[in-house]
Amino acid sequence: MAYRTLDDLDLKGRRVLVRVDINVPVRDDRVTDTTRMEAIRPTVLEILAGGGLPVLLAHFGRPKGKAVPELTLGQLIDPLTEVLGTPVQFSPDCIGPMAERAADRLAAGHVLLLENTRFHPGEEANDPAFAQALARLGEAYVNDAFSAAHRAHASTEGLARLLPSAAGRLMQAELAALAGALTDPERPVIAVIGGAKISTKLELLGNLIARVDQIVIGGGMANTFLAARGIDVGKSLCEHDLAGAAREIIVRSQAAGCELVLPTDVVVAREFKAGAASAVVAADACPPDAMILDLGPASVEDIKARFALAKTVVWNGPLGAFEIEPFNAATDAAALAAADLTQAGRLLSVAGGGDTVAALNASGAAARFSYVSTAGGAFLEWLEGKTLPGVAALEAAS
Ligand code: 3PG
Numbered sequence: 039m040a041y042r043t044l045d046d047l048d049l050k051g052r053r054v055l056v057r058v059d060i061n062v063p064v065r066d067d068r069v070t071d072t073t074r075m076e077a078i079r080p081t082v083l084e085i086l087a088g089g090g091l092p093v094l095l096a097h098f099g100r101p102k103g104k105a106v107p108e109l110t111l112g113q114l115i116d117p118l119t120e121v122l123g124t125p126v127q128f129s130p131d132c133i134g135p136m137a138e139r140a141a142d143r144l145a146a147g148h149v150l151l152l153e154n155t156r157f158h159p160g161e162e163a164n165d166p167a168f169a170q171a172l173a174r175l176g177e178a179y180v181n182d183a184f185s186a187a188h189r190a191h192a193s194t195e196g197l198a199r200l201l202p203s204a205a206g207r208l209m210q211a212e213l214a215a216l217a218g219a220l221t222d223p224e225r226p227v228i229a230v231i232g233g234a235k236i237s238t239k240l241e242l243l244g245n246l247i248a249r250v251d252q253i254v255i256g257g258g259m260a261n262t263f264l265a266a267r268g269i270d271v272g273k274s275l276c277e278h279d280l281a282g283a284a285r286e287i288i289v290r291s292q293a294a295g296c297e298l299v300l301p302t303d304v305v306v307a308r309e310f311k312a313g314a315a316s317a318v319v320a321a322d323a324c325p326p327d328a329m330i331l332d333l334g335p336a337s338v339e340d341i342k343a344r345f346a347l348a349k350t351v352v353w354n355g356p357l358g359a360f361e362i363e364p365f366n367a368a369t370d371a372a373a374l375a376a377a378d379l380t381q382a383g384r385l386l387s388v389a390g391g392g393d394t395v396a397a398l399n400a401s402g403a404a405a406r407f408s409y410v411s412t413a414g415g416a417f418l419e420w421l422e423g424k425t426l427p428g429v430a431a432l433e434a435a436s
């Protein structure tokens with residue numbers, strides 16, 4: 039479906055409301071990862087270069103419709119100024135007289151950041167009156183927040199109906215990468231799906247079965263598949279109550295001609311801690327008092343061989359308990375193999391969702407993937423085949 043971009047908007051002299059996602063991790067008053075700030079830079083700078091006045095709309099955390107001081111966007115002014123390399127002004131409310139005055143007085147070359155949109159209940163309720171109040175602050179709307187596009191909120195959805203609208207450059211890049219990986223991919227396509235729980239990935243697996251050629255299953259959720267095949271997984275993390283759902287996925291994938299790749303060997307340990315004594319055993323030989331914490335080397339070699347024959351890999355979720363060594367080994371080795379093939383021009387690799395990026399960053403693999411999404415939940419919902427309200431609103435407005 040089509041949507042307009044910055045190329046289609048008249049920017050000169052106009053105040054452009056830009057929905058961004060700068061919901062960045064903060065620890066001890068410091069931003070620990072500025073990736074999402076860096077990612078909006080092209081759009082903001084392009085609006086400035088075109089003579090427009092960017093007015094940034096964003097949420098931070100989940101204040102649930104109330105002003106929560108700890109969730110003020112004021113704490114991001116300095117890091118944002120640094121990343122954007124332009125002066126950032128701040129309005130302590132995102133609507134009303136204060137915001138209107140700040141938007142009116144915005145000087146060329148400056149950026150205005152408005153306070154957390156979620157301080158008002160109208161944001162998440164997608165209240166038309168709240169959207170109108172936001173719309174008064176600008177003459178055009180740009181949505182550059184793919185990672186918040188799964189929310190039908192006033193600043194992500196409602197505004198697109200009130201002002202001339204377009205996708206920002208990051209939104210465009212995310213949509214293009216995802217389309218390349220799933221809508222119209224070069225085949226064979228392999229999905230790598232890991233993570234702790236199958237319960238959070240059932241919809242995603244159901245959608246992928248019809249669209250990809252192989253699904254490599256890793257992480258704790260692989261244990262549920264093993265259990266579904268009657269294998270004893272000892273003390274491993276396993277959603278035994280979902281064995282039936284896993285069996286259904288197995289049956290449906292066979293009918294669809296999608297190969298489900300389960301581990302053939304695994305790494306087991308008796309303690310869940312860094313450096314715990316571990317052993318490699320066949321996938322059906324986990325001792326009753328041990329737990330599976332990673333895929334084994336034969337499984338990794340199998341995955342690497344599959345990557346070498348693939349054209350496209352889409353990756354969501356770690357293959358093992360990557361937060362503690364040495365159970366990051368399979369994730370690292372497989373991700374580095376995908377990165378090498380990508381750099382050699384043989385593979386399109388796209389990754390995203392939750393702690394996936396953290397897992398793939400640790401080895402340096404992510405930096406050498408074709409595309410790493412800034413999105414968590416939105417990436418998952420996209421893989422599930424769901425319509426993202428923020429994207430649908432841009433398409434409807436085009
Ligand atoms: C995210 O961090 O995934 C996005 O900013 C969306 O946040 P939310 O899950 O609170 O809507």
Ligand code: MG
Nearest residue numbers: 185414415416
């Ligand atoms: Mg989220």
